[in-house]
Amino acid sequence: MGRPIFARPDAAARLLGATPPAEDEVRGRQPRVVRHALQVLECVAASGGGITAQEVSAALGLSRATTYRLVQVLVEDEYLVRLPDLRGFALGSRVAALASAPPPPARPPRAAREVLARLRAGLRGGVHLVRLDGQGPVVGDEDPDFPLAADADVRGLLDGVCADLAAAAGDAARSAGDVARTADTAVARTAGTTDVARTVGAWTALAAAVVDEDGAPVAALVALAPADRLPDPDAAAERLRAAADDLGPLLA
The missing domain is CATH 1.10.10.10 (Winged helix-like DNA-binding domain superfamily/Winged helix DNA-binding domain)
Structure with missing residues (x-):
């Protein structure tokens, strides 16, 4: 059931x-x-x-x-x-859960998969591509080496950072340089992208929005790992942001 x-x-x-x-x-x-x-x-x-x-x-x-x-x-x-x-x-x-299960997302194009492969090779943890242009967040390309754990904290983190990105990315261009922070979450907005970080329990999630030419979020790049596997979250966030910029023209 x-x-x-x-x-x-x-x-x-x-x-x-x-x-x-x-x-x-x-x-x-x-x-x-x-x-x-x-x-x-x-x-x-x-x-x-x-x-x-x-x-x-x-x-x-x-x-x-x-x-x-x-x-x-x-x-x-x-x-x-x-x-x-x-x-x-x-x-x-x-x-x-109230809606019928959406069809599985289309496999990302080859050029997008190559961007993901390079990013995953340089990060210690799972890097997942989540589509945001449907009825709700759908994992479009799960990291094969670090699949999502069947853990409530993990699912909550994934849903949480995707909700943050979907809400904030549309305001990114108008909020350049603005940073909003709480005890466990940071949302940094720049002219081209929006980054989010969350920590729940032993898990940390970093995410960057993949946006179309109008700045609307179409996907999220989410790095999710135990906190001790991301000793330098700022460097990891920079990698995510660069990859998200590369993916924009390929996925939008």
């Missing part, structure tokens, strides 16, 4: 309003709660990521209390993810 849509039974109960009555209007009126939750997801999807709970509240005409409670539940169960620099929310990995 596949992974259940809800991580815990009580999560489904909370979302459907099956908890004991309380002061919050989200609890109770089950059909309305479900409708509002779906509207929140649609609103975030339409925004492309980076929308705040206050903006969702205004767009949908919901009270702030209702919106904040719905967003909290959706984040807890990975239907939404909170962007690290507090710019708002994006769709989470669980949304993909």
Whole structure:
């Protein structure tokens, strides 16, 4: 069997309003709660990521209390993810589980595979190409020597850096030189590309956006490895950035 849509039974109960009555209007009126939750997801999807709970509240005409409670539940169960620099929310990995499985992405062209091979030869860790131009992140070329580990932290890191890139890459040209940082995440924007770094537990992920001629992200180059295998993350990020620039004309 596949992974259940809800991580815990009580999560489904909370979302459907099956908890004991309380002061919050989200609890109770089950059909309305479900409708509002779906509207929140649609609103975030339409925004492309980076929308705040206050903006969702205004767009949908919901009270702030209702919106904040719905967003909290959706984040807890990975239907939404909170962007690290507090710019708002994006769709989470669980949304993909609600849709039919997408067809496997086309194999990258030979020139792109050669760029990937050179990059992988110079880094100690897995380097994965993730397509961002579909309904959600899809691994388009997994590192054959360092395949993705079946670990919750690894999947969360991959989804997280891809969400960061998808939300931030479109603003890169307007935010040249701007750097936003939190305790465990850094997003560096330059005129041509966007870089992201995250660490969760023993794992570190570095990523660079592959963008088309308009600056829209079409893919992500993600280096993912135990933190002690990336002793010089700045040098690794430079390699990723250079490879992402080379891949842009080949994949867009």
